[in-house]
Amino acid sequence: MTISALVLTLFLAWTLLLLVVMEVLRSHLVITGRIRSNGITPDNAGLSPFMRRLARAHANCVEGLPVFGGLLLVALVTGRTEVTDALAPWLLGARIVQSGIHLASTSATAVNARFAAFAVQMAIGIYWVWKLLGL
Numbered sequence: 001m002t003i004s005a006l007v008l009t010l011f012l013a014w015t016l017l018l019l020v021v022m023e024v025l026r027s028h029l030v031i032t033g034r035i036r037s038n039g040i041t042p043d044n045a046g047l048s049p050f051m052r053r054l055a056r057a058h059a060n061c062v063e064g065l066p067v068f069g070g071l072l073l074v075a076l077v078t079g080r081t082e083v084t085d086a087l088a089p090w091l092l093g094a095r096i097v098q099s100g101i102h103l104a105s106t107s108a109t110a111v112n113a114r115f116a117a118f119a120v121q122m123a124i125g126i127y128w129v130w131k132l133l134g135l
Helices: 003-031 049-077 088-104 108-132
Strands: none
Touching: 003 049, 003 088, 049 088, 049 108, 088 108
């Protein structure tokens, strides 16, 4: 397995882990009678601030997956993983940092740090597009 394939798999696994944590917590709230199952919205509105941040962290992964995962997939199917392999772990690390900050806080400092982690991902994505297109 190439580094790019491994990182794509781990990106998917991270996204799935956030979803599983959210569903376990939602299930606990329903089972303990704290909320009715039909009272849960996709954005976790009406639940704790952590649950709302968890929903957004998961949504951010889902939103980024077609772009960043798509670029990794292009490299894989075209046999050009030399373009993505070196920076793929950095992309995944920046994504996990972004999610972790999102889960921890919405303070101005945290939002700025979260954006910095996303900016790293964007810069890597732009570089990959440039290289994959042979520019």
